[in-house]
Amino acid sequence: MSQRLFSVSIDKFIYIIGALIILMAGLSACSSSGSTTGSTPPPIPAGPITIGASLPLTGDFSSDGQATEQGYQLWVDNINKSGGIFGHQVKLDILDDGTKLNQTTTNYQTLINVHHDELVVGPFADDFSVAAARVAARYGYALVEGSGTAPVVFQAHLHNLFSVSLAAQNTLNTFTTWLLSLPASVRPKTAVYATEQDPYLQPIVETAKSQLEKGGIRTAIDEITYPSETTDWNPIADKIIAANPDVVVLGTVTNDAVAFVQRFKQEHFNPKVMVEVSGPDQGTQFTDPIGGANVAEGIIVPNGGWYPGLSTYQNKQFQQQYIAKFGGNAAGINGDAVQAYSVLQVLLQAIEKAHSIDNATLIQVLHSNTFQSLQGPVRFNSDGENLLATAYLFQWQKGNLIPVYPPANAQGTPEYPKPNWPS
Amino acid sequence: MKLILEAVVNGLLMGGVYALMASGLTLVYGVMEVVNIAQGIFVVAGAYLSYTLQQRLHLDLFLGLLVTVPIMFVLGLFIEWAMLRRLKRDRIVLSVLVTFALTLVIEGVLGLIYGASLVYLHAWYISNSFQIFGFYISYIYVFAFLLSTLLLGALYLLVYRTTFGFSLRASMQNRAAALLVGIDVEQVQAITFGIGVSLAAAGGMAFGATNVFNANSSFDLITRLLVIIVLGGMGSLWGALIASLLMLVIGDVTAVVWSPIWSNTMFFVLLIALLLARPQGLFGQREGRKQ
Numbered sequence: 001m002s003q004r005l006f007s008v009s010i011d012k013f014i015y016i017i018g019a020l021i022i023l024m025a026g027l028s029a030c031s032s033s034g035s036t037t038g039s040t041p042p043p044i045p046a047g048p049i050t051i052g053a054s055l056p057l058t059g060d061f062s063s064d065g066q067a068t069e070q071g072y073q074l075w076v077d078n079i080n081k082s083g084g085i086f087g088h089q090v091k092l093d094i095l096d097d098g099t100k101l102n103q104t105t106t107n108y109q110t111l112i113n114v115h116h117d118e119l120v121v122g123p124f125a126d127d128f129s130v131a132a133a134r135v136a137a138r139y140g141y142a143l144v145e146g147s148g149t150a151p152v153v154f155q156a157h158l159h160n161l162f163s164v165s166l167a168a169q170n171t172l173n174t175f176t177t178w179l180l181s182l183p184a185s186v187r188p189k190t191a192v193y194a195t196e197q198d199p200y201l202q203p204i205v206e207t208a209k210s211q212l213e214k215g216g217i218r219t220a221i222d223e224i225t226y227p228s229e230t231t232d233w234n235p236i237a238d239k240i241i242a243a244n245p246d247v248v249v250l251g252t253v254t255n256d257a258v259a260f261v262q263r264f265k266q267e268h269f270n271p272k273v274m275v276e277v278s279g280p281d282q283g284t285q286f287t288d289p290i291g292g293a294n295v296a297e298g299i300i301v302p303n304g305g306w307y308p309g310l311s312t313y314q315n316k317q318f319q320q321q322y323i324a325k326f327g328g329n330a331a332g333i334n335g336d337a338v339q340a341y342s343v344l345q346v347l348l349q350a351i352e353k354a355h356s357i358d359n360a361t362l363i364q365v366l367h368s369n370t371f372q373s374l375q376g377p378v379r380f381n382s383d384g385e386n387l388l389a390t391a392y393l394f395q396w397q398k399g400n401l402i403p404v405y406p407p408a409n410a411q412g413t414p415e416y417p418k419p420n421w422p423s
Numbered sequence: 424m425k426l427i428l429e430a431v432v433n434g435l436l437m438g439g440v441y442a443l444m445a446s447g448l449t450l451v452y453g454v455m456e457v458v459n460i461a462q463g464i465f466v467v468a469g470a471y472l473s474y475t476l477q478q479r480l481h482l483d484l485f486l487g488l489l490v491t492v493p494i495m496f497v498l499g500l501f502i503e504w505a506m507l508r509r510l511k512r513d514r515i516v517l518s519v520l521v522t523f524a525l526t527l528v529i530e531g532v533l534g535l536i537y538g539a540s541l542v543y544l545h546a547w548y549i550s551n552s553f554q555i556f557g558f559y560i561s562y563i564y565v566f567a568f569l570l571s572t573l574l575l576g577a578l579y580l581l582v583y584r585t586t587f588g589f590s591l592r593a594s595m596q597n598r599a600a601a602l603l604v605g606i607d608v609e610q611v612q613a614i615t616f617g618i619g620v621s622l623a624a625a626g627g628m629a630f631g632a633t634n635v636f637n638a639n640s641s642f643d644l645i646t647r648l649l650v651i652i653v654l655g656g657m658g659s660l661w662g663a664l665i666a667s668l669l670m671l672v673i674g675d676v677t678a679v680v681w682s683p684i685w686s687n688t689m690f691f692v693l694l695i696a697l698l699l700a701r702p703q704g705l706f707g708q709r710e711g712r713k714q
Contacts (some may be wrong), residue, residue, distance in 0.1 A: 122706060226683035229643050232671070234433050235678035235686075244424050254541055254636050266552035267559045289543030289635050291550045369538065 026066075044118075044357055050118045050362050051076070051083050051243055051344070052093040052111030052374050054132065060100025064124050064336045068147070071340025072121065074325060079344075085351060093117050095199045095318035097128070106127045108135035118357050119135025121343050122163075124336065126150040126199070133161035135383075141364045144347045146339030151203050154383040160359075162380050164342045164373055166305040166389035168200050172208035172249070174391045175275055175302055177246070178414060180215040186416075188246030188272050194224040194236055194260075195277075204277055205251040212247070230256070237263035247273040254279045265295065265421040272417035275300040280396060290306045296396035298418030303392040303403070305375040306338045307377045310392075310409060313372035314345065429558055432681045434672030435566040439571035440633070442667035444626035444644070445651040446660055448573060453595045453658025454615040457507055457518035462649040463645030464533075465620050469495055469627020471533055472525060474542055484546055485570070485629050491624045499620030503613045533638035541635040549632050567629035574625055575664065578618070582660065591615060592611030595656055619691060653695050656704030665705055671691075 009104040043301045053072060076090050084090055093115055097103040104123050111117045112135070121348070122145020123132050129148025136143040136169065140216040153161065191212055195205040202225065213219055222245040233256050240248060241264065248271045250260055257279020265273075280286050280301035287293045294365055306312075308319055308330035318341060319330045333419035349372070351357055370388070371378040375390040393405035397412055404414040448462045469491055478489040479492065506525065510517045548562035582588040593601040594611045601608050630636065630644070651670055655662025675687040681689075698704070 034434050163659075224683065227687070230683060230686075231641075231643055231647075232437060232675065233436075235430050235675040236683050238426060238429050238433070258541075258543070258635050262550060266550075266561045285541050287636075288545070289541075291545075402481075414556060 022375075028063045043305035044086060044088060047118065048089040048091040048093045049357060050093050050115065050117040051347075052095070052098070052108075052115060052117035054095045054104045054111070054123045054128075056099040056124050056128075057094070057096040058099075061079045061099045061124055064147070064152065065096075065334045067334035068124050068340040070322075070326060070334070071146075071260075071337035074322060074337070074346060075341050075344040076320060076327070079348065085348065085357070097123065098313045101127055101131055105135055112136070112139050112141060119347065119359070119362075121340075121347065122146055122148060126153050129163070130156045130158070133158045136160055140363075141359045142347075142350075142366060144350075144366070146343045147336065150200055152199065154385045156227065157383055159367075159382070159384075160363050161384040162346070164346050164378050165339050166391055167385045169203040170389070171206040171277060171302045171304065171391050172275070172420045173211070173329060174314050174393045174405055175300065176208050176211040177216065178393060179212065179217070182416065186249035188217060190220040190243075191246045191247035191249060192220050192224070192240045192243050192245040193249045193251075194226070194240060194312065196228050196230075196253065196256065197225050198228055198251065201253075201277055205249055207250050208249055217317055221251075224383055225381045227254075233259040234263050236260075237268070240264075241267050241269040244269075245271060247271060248275070250276045251275075252276045252279045254282050254285055255354035257282075258286060261290045261295065263301070267291070268421070269419070273300065274298070274418055275302070277302065281394065281401065283401075292398040293396065294422050296401075297398070297422075298396065298415050300393060300404075300414070301401070302393045303394050304335060305389050305391060306335065307392065308333065309403070309411070310374075310376070312374055312376050315374050318374055338374050342375050342378075342423065346371045346378055425557070426679045427676060430566060430659045430675040432437060432558065432560065433564070434675040435579075436560075436568045437675075438631070438668035439568040440629040441647065441671060442664040443571040443622060443629065445463055445655070445663040445667055446578060447622035447626075447654065448648050449652040449660060449663045450578075450622075451619040452617055452652065453552075454591055455503075455612045457510075457517075457616075458515055458522070458585065458649075459616075459619065460519055460527065460620070460649075461502075462623055462639035463524045463643075463705055464529045465495065465499075465623035466627040466630050466644055467527060467638065467641045468533060469624035469637060470544070470631030471537060471542075471627075472624065473628040473631055474544055477544060477546075484544055484632060485566070488628060491628065492621045495624035496617040496621040499617035500613050502620070503597040503616035508609065508612070509618065511669045526645075530638045530641060537638065539637055541637050542631075543629070543635045544631040546632065549561055562585075563629075563632050567632065570625060570629060572620065575660070578622070579658065587611070587614070588687055599639035603683055603711055624646055650694065652690075654697065654704055656706035659704070659706035662704055662706035668699075 017364050055069055056062055061410050072092055076092050093111060095107040095110060097107050108120060111120055119139050120136055120143060122129050122143055126145050126148045130153055131146045132274055134144040135214050145163055146165050148163055151169055153163060178399045193205050193209045195201050209219060209223060224236055224239060237260050257276045275301065280296060280299050287296050290296060319333065322333055323329065350362050350365045353369055354361045367380060376390055378386050379388045381387055392403050392409060394401050395414055397415055402411040404410050404412050441575050446468050451457055451459050472494060473484050473487050473493040476482040476490060477484060506521050507518065533619055548566055550563045552559040576706050582591060590606045590611050591607055598608055649667045650665055655666030673690050677686045677689040
């Protein structure tokens with residue numbers, strides 16, 4: 001006679017436990033997301049392949065969100081014209097996050113769990129990309145994105161996040177490479193660094209400072225950081241002028257970029273090299289307040305990895321198709337649209353290499369291959385940073401902002417030293 | 424040492440411009456007990472008016488004030504009649520709400536007309552400077568300071584040497600008593616508000632000549648102006664002047680001696696310390712009412 005455990009015999013108890021174990025093993029094997037390594041990817045279901053994304057179509061970042069949507073939509077239109085992916089048409093599933101972080105998280109939950117989109121791609125901006133990638137990781141989805149480039153994105157160490165664009169902190173790498181390549185006899189000796197207190201700008205300037213110091217260019221005074229809400233930059237400019245450096249590296253947006261130029265001009269301070277992270281690339285919004293394009297002569301500004309004249313993958317066709325669909329000219333193409341298009345270019349190449357849209361397989365393929373995009377070659381490290389992205393250096397020369405470095409894509413040679421301000 | 428002297432000079436010159444912008448704000452509070460949150464957007468509107476005259480008619484910025492100041496004065500009269508005169512009770516609190524709403528409306532209108540692009544006023548004296556005792560000083564800062572001195576001086580004469588000024592000071596001291604002696608307090612308030620807004624036009628020209636701006640530039644500005652009038656004493660013209668100079672000099676000297684990050688902090692520390700000892704500010708509302 002079998003012993004009884006409470007009201008169940010031991011034999012029956014063992015059978016029940018065994019059945020539960022078998023059931024749980026079966027359930028985990030049947031889990032739809034994150035199929036085990038080495039297993040055959042599941043077939044693509046019938047019907048269109050849906051790619052989901054959460055974008056700020058309203059709110060503070062709405063213009064960026066709309067431009068990103070344009071880039072995604074243009075790519076989808078093109079791929080569908082050429083037969084789709086593996087014969088399946090592609091459909092975009094965009095949800096508006098209203099530029100709210102919490103909504104981004106909710107949206108990716110919806111895209112994956114409710115809409116059951118086969119694939120998801122990035123939202124706009126750094127924190128939003130991290131939030132989206134965390135949700136995607138929970139369900140084993142890859143997240144290829146184009147606008148999350150700040151250090152915080154890569155410090156999240158998300159294995160499923162892939163940023164196709166230039167990592168922000170590397171924005172001045174090309175500048176430092178050029179400067180340190182100058183012959184020692186003419187190379188500048190001292191530098192001053194000043195930047196807005198901004199999570200995007202500060203790492204850029206600090207990385208450049210570290211590289212130039214290692215290359216032997218002495219930092220004349222401690223790095224100056226100032227709040228974003230500063231409205232009077234004269235004392236900061238005066239401090240820089242008092243140090244009389246050869247090189248001035250400024251982490252600016254347009255307002256302060258203009259203010260520094262005006263103050264330096266008023267004070268007749270002429271550094272040998274002047275680089276501003278952004279501002280000089282804003283066309284007449286920069287040149288008009290400073291007194292004309294001739295005043296900007298010699299000022300350097302980095303470019304975040306794309307411009308119309310680049311000979312990169314599908315760049316010419318992209319520009320023609322963009323202008324045909326949205327109007328304008330090549331110079332007016334929004335960088336957000338470029339980044340978005342690049343995201344889907346890379347995703348498609350990963351799908352083609354994997355012969356599958358299975359996310360686990362795509363994550364493996366994305367980590368172990370090189371891809372091509374509008375912004376140039378792409379290869380990811382373990383944190384999703386694109387190791388092959390290049391920042392191009394632009395300089396105002398004779399009234400035009402032209403690429404001057406690296407030489408392969410340059411339309412002129414870098415002007416050094418920067419000429420004195422015109423009187 | 425040169426750096427500190429430069430910071431002091433820069434602070435004094437810019438302080439004059441801020442005094443001009445803040446004087447209208449403090450005057451309006453003193454007479455009407457209205458906290459005009461819209462003063463910042465009036466400054467920006469003044470800057471845009473100067474910009475429009477320069478772009479369309481190629482009018483010099485200072486000459487353009489002959490047009491912009493009267494326009495803004497009339498706008499001030501209209502706003503006082505349409506919105507502020509109807510606030511009979513809880514004027515301080517309600518005026519904050521009403522003028523905040525007005526700010527949003529004007530900002531939206533300016534955004535629609537001019538877009539979001541940053542603009543800047545142009546003139547030969549904006550980008551050029553002259554050398555004196557080893558310092559380079561920008562012409563625009565000196566001209567703006569002189570304009571501020573002129574207008575503040577004119578305001579002083581208006582307030583202390585005219586019949587209207589007598590009525591204005593009476594209204595500030597005791598509204599009921601002023602009514603009883605036959606002063607048309609409503610008219611005084613309307614004209615005062617108009618003056619406050621027209622001073623913003625002049626300040627706006629100086630602001631636009633020394634900063635790139637767009638419709639969103641008003642919020643930082645109004646924050647600074649409110650701090651200035653609190654420090655100087657709500658309703659005190661002298662207070663607005665002294666506080667403006669103090670704020671800008673302390674900020675600039677801190678930026679060069681220590682760090683720009685601490686510029687505002689130093690000023691606010693001193694503000695809090697002063698308010699703890701003297702809650703009415705440097706010249707105080709009681710002092711203001713004695714004007």
